[in-house]
Amino acid sequence: MDSSDQADRISNLPDVLLVLIVSCLSFKECVQTCVLSKRWRSVYLETRNVSFKETDFLSPSVNANPIRNALGRIVFVDYVRRWVARIHDQPIDTFEISISYPKTYLYVIESLIAFAVRKRVKNLVLDFSNPAWRTFHDVNLDELVVEIPESVYDLATLESLKVCACNKFDPANLSNLGKLKTVSFGWMELTDPEPFLTTSRVESLTINDCWGLEFNMIKGNMREVAIINCEFLLNCIFDLPRVDILKYSGDIFPFEFDKMNTIISEVDLDFRVLDNNNDESDDSNAEGGMLCHLLNNLLDDGGRSATTLTVCPFLLKMIPRSEHPHFLRPMETKHLVLKTELHPREFNGIGLLLMNCPKLETLTIDLLPPSPIAMASSYAGIDPQTYWMQNISYECQRETLKAVIVKNFIGGAKELHIVKFFIRSGCKRLERVELYMPFDLDNGRKVFAYAKSEMLQKISKHLQVVVHNS
Known part of the structure; x- marks a missing residue:
């Protein structure tokens, strides 16, 4: 059977099946199906998963030119408005709006959020971050102008929510959403989420590039927790008795771990934000000691273990530089993932972890x-x-x-x-x-x-x- 016969067979399916097919595609792929035939032009509008991402519509070359970027954003917003105007009775499960510099289009954003609430969506993404931001230090506070309306906090159908670069956002307002299982917060100042996390049924939590974290505990029944490049103002205790996946990326803080799951399926530790390829600083011994303490505290105290442990080059470089690297205790890890450049500075750290994973x-x-450092060069007597x-x-x-x-x-x-x-x-x-x-x-x-x-x-x-x- 040739490809044209197969295409005919798909086109002969009833609309209800075609809608299910396009709803399994990404929104960008879904839109592309409209060129297949006149029939598909109406079918693709009935997808249950709608995602308006500025980065999908504007190419990097357009973004590089201010005039073309401004014109492209006008076209993008006009497209979004026309699309929504065509949607009437069909249900929407997932709705995403992602646009930078939202101040110009606040009235459109407010109408889109209202549309998502009327459709009683299950999954909602409200992302107003700027792709040019690399860390939270790059955030211009004047760009954080969108405020989440009360109607979102009352949207009882929500199962997944992602909120990025919003103003005056308070996670505590989400406490009444009994179906909410997955939450992600990013690129904004974040108040204490503990009242929300301890009273909700959330199973997955991601906090990405947030600052002003003045809470001293992350507590709840989440199965998956990811903290990525955030600023903690206080020492923080992790109280996660059901956690199965724990990912941390960012600076070294004196974290403590209390009432953690006995066996964690996956632990991922990434401190590359600190890696300036200069491990001769006065702080390197202290950093090595803190990392050894972190591993001991997380994966040994109380008999805890990580089935899979993923570590970064910075950790490999620093743990041998601890004043007492031999204090690193054996771990029950079965799968060790080394993210590495295989530079000689990392070799002793690799050996130290292999020595302390006897059941690997x-x-x-x-x-x-x-890195820019020559890979063939020796280091401190270590010849690669x-x-x-x-x-x-x-x-x-x-x-x-x-x-x-x-x-x-x-x-x-x-x-x-x-x-x-x-x-x-x-x-x-x-x-x-x-x-x-x-x-x-x-x-x-x-x-x-x-x-x-x-x-x-x-x-x-x-x-x-x-x-x-x-």
Whole structure:
């Protein structure tokens, strides 16, 4: 059957099924279906998931030109207004409006929020952040002009809510929304969410680039919590007895963990915001000590463990510089994910974590783009050419390690050295090495990477080397 016959079969489906199909697409893809035929021009308007994102309509080249950007925003807002005017009786499940510099279009934004409330949507995204912002320090307070109306706080159908770059937002006003399961707050000053979190049924919480966090506890029955690049003004205690996924990105704060889940499926710690490639500062020893304390406090006290632990290059560099790195206690982690540049400054930290994960079954090496510092240079007597040739053996290698996974593998010397280390070191239970090449790798580099993977297979007696072209 050729493609035209398949297209005819899809077109012959009843409208109700076509609406279900387009509702499974992203809104941008849904809009693109209108070019298929006259019939699709009406079908795509009936999607139940509507997303008006300025970044989907304006290309980077338009944004770079102030005049073209202003004209493009006018066209975008006009398109949004015409779309909404055509919507009558059909239900809407998801509604998103994302536009920067909202002051010019406040009256339109207010009408769109009112439209979402009338449709009694289940999922609502109100995002007025600026794509040019990189951290909360970049936020211009004059741009935070949208205030969430009372009607949103009373929208009992809400199951998911994302609010970004709004003025005078108070999470406590959401306490009466019994169906609300997922919340995300970003790019604004945030008052204490504890009254809301402790009385609601929220299962997923994300706080992204918020400031002025003057609360001293994050407490609730959430299963997933992500805190990304926020400013805490007080020491904070995490009281999350049901948490299954915990992600933190940002500065180092003296966090404490109380009544946490005994087994956390996934912990992700990212402190790259502090990484200026200068670990010789006077603060590096203190930072290393704080990171060791954080790991001990989170993953050891009370017998807690993380099935999967993901760490960043900064942590790998700093924990060996603690005054007492040997105080880092063993962890029950089964899967360790190292986001790393494989710079010599990270090697001792990698070794320290391998030593303290005696039950490790899977090691993932997620290679990041190198920093400006030359990767081939030695550091403090650590030679990248010979470090992984040492006769080092960790308990996890001898007893439990089954798989080594390398992401963004290109066959370079840095990743070959460490993979050979695990192949040569007599890992009794090691079954496979998986190598994932970058999706954008050119054909010449792919051939080179494949050749290096074949070399690894030749020196591997009992295990399988698998290459994935991601």
